[in-house]
Amino acid sequence: MSEVRIAVYVCHCGTNIADKVDVAGVREFARRLPGVEVARDYQYMCADPGQELLRSDIRERGINRVVVASCSPRMHEATFRQVLESAGLNGYLFEMANIREHCSWVTEESELATHKARALVAAAVKRVRFHAPLEERYVEVNQKALVVGGGIAGIEAALKIARAGKKVWLVERGPSIGGKMAGLDKTFPTLDCSACILTPKMVEAAQHPKITLLSYSEVEGVDGYVGNFQVTVRRKARYVREEDCTGCGTCYQKCPKKVPSEFDGGLSHRKAIYVPFPQAVPNVPVIDRSNCIRFQTGRCGACEKFCPRDAVDFEQEDEFLTLEVGAVIVATGYETFQPQEAPQWGWGRYENVLTARQLERLVNASGPTGGKVLLRRDGEFTDEVPKSVAVLHCIGSRDENYYPYCSRLCCMASLKLAHLIREKTGAQVYSFYIDIRSAGKGYEEFYTRVQAEGIQFIRGKGAEVLERDGQLYVHAEDTLLGAYREVPVDMVVLSTAVTPAPGAERVAQIFGIQRGQDGFFLESHPKLEPLKTATEGIYIVGCCQGPKDIPDSVAQGAGGAAEVLSLLTAGRVQISPVVAEIDAEACSGCKVCVPLCPYSAIKYDEERGACGVNEALCKGCGTCVASCPSGALSCRHFTDEQIYAQIEEVSSL
């Protein structure tokens, strides 16, 4: 090894570090450490002048190791590695000491913070001495993409990728694409009909030559890495052959078994063989096995007898496909809070207490009442129109007992429903709200319009809904009056929270996506990388990341497509050289490491009697290194020498 000449830079990060840490003191301390040639402190090391300092020192003072004491490596390690490369030094001859997140931000006392900064810098200086140059590697990117979830965000993403000429697989768990948007009536703030703007996109997605739609299918597993994923998809048995069915509907007309319709929120019935809604894409029915008389008792089979195309096939079985794709967009959407968990609002107990999603079906022309808002009695709709309706905001949202976050879209959805109810029935509509959140283009204007229509706004959360003598009452405080109110109404609409989709946990596991405290998928940076995840090549769009309205979901879908296209178009992708390596001489062939590797990157080679690492699959996690009984495994850039040097130094101060 040639003589080690280290440069140390202590960053002020404006006041972020310099307010707590005595940066000049740390600089002076670093100057005296063995091997250190240059030590400087600077306002912002990541800014151009800071980078230039580093470059000129490397060029003019023969520096061959660099330590920057600043923020987290997650933030700027890549930045500084590039600076080293641009000055002709290998990027791995660099070490970052985190004196912001790990030090100045979390330490109360200035003296202690400075002490810790000194220790971290000393450890980095000791470690960087043992760094070796490593070469980046590149792998080819498969030119196909996978979109998981056929709601509006997923459809938009798939269409954008397909229009760019790339092959897309669109996988949807349910029998039809369309997602939650398919169940809405009008959309705020322009009140255009949801189906009218969605259906053309659904049809285009199904017919586009570059898109293969796999409805009623689920992703079972993912192997591989960015650019080269192998995805296993289960095509659930529909018991109707898609290629033979014409969608004539004879089967579900003849089916004798009625089941509450999920699509209509239980307000109407579907059959055991059904399409969820008339505009479904694909327009191919599916048999709900658990409710089918034929599957449960062996008799019936009416659908099969009457199908003019012999498309019904009770023998059909689940099929498995393996897709090879370069990138994946996850758009698995959301669910809404089920208020039976919260008896105070009376849902499930009083039949005229409905959720907002149920009301969407009532006001929809293709819904159970043909678009009329009607009261129910003994489980059936009457001809009676409500004279007064209460819309309760924040049911399950902004509530630590249920979901602490603001669901973001329900204020506008509630305003829209208040407007539609008023328009259709002329009823007195009360809106019980905590705050009206109408941030969005044209949203405040819509609020103003609804106010002018004579909706009664009561600033106070609906605390409970009770029935006395056949009359529903909403109990609340009118906080602006400072008065307690019991408002009699015929119908109550609960604007329920947006929640993570059922199965989100499994999806996260399959794709290696992290979840936030609220259960939604976690983006890799809240501002600058809203669509990326912790796993490279896997992107998240739409409500699986958090509550969003339609415009935002569509924008994210398109953004996800842009991420995928920039990856695919680049054609190759850089792979980190930080991987495990095996000294075949020392390997005893015990195979302890093989099953431990979470990425299946280690294989046993019979001929050599030793294990080998597939560098394209290895993520450098180090699990195998720790497990190896003969010390044959090591991880580049995290060698024993490097780590011990760092530990020794950080603990000696």
Place this chain on the structure above:
Amino acid sequence: MRAVQSQVPGRGPLPVVGEADLDGKFVVTVMELSGEDGLLGCIQCGTCTGSCQLSSWMDYTPRRIVDMVRKGLAREVLASRAIWYCASCYYCTVRCPRGIKLTEVLYALKSLALARGYAEPGAPAPAFYRTFFEVVGRYGRLYEPGLMIGVALRSGFGRLFRLAPLGLGMLRRGKMALLPERVRAVDEVRALMERVSRGLVRR
């Protein structure tokens, strides 16, 4: 609804809050005493009021009490009727979307009102709390006839006569003892109660 008592020189008859009248430390005192440190996070949604069986009898709604505490209207809060009407049903605590234990806060306000001499001498609820404390201090447990007579001495005998049939019924069914019973370790109970009272006074 009662207007907040305050005047600002040169201003009109609306209830104008004089900045000098606001006790900025009041909310801290209440949070320390009640152990509920989330008062500043109240979003004023009124779930507490809407869930309260007795809010319609109060001079200020529970939600408003929280805001008055936060803004430092100490005198108005401690002299209010609202704090004494809480029946400890805990509906507000269970339903509060910010998880605020309002029942505990109201207990703290009652204690402060007593300690600072805000409670009206003849008011029944303060009389009840005071007598309850004394009776338990004497016997180490509750003695109902003593409690009722004590309350009557403080807030008038009318109430006692109205409750007489209930008392007789309880006696007949053996739900109430005629003579007081003392617990064995009454000294320990007394020491405990004294420590609680001292803590309150010190704060």
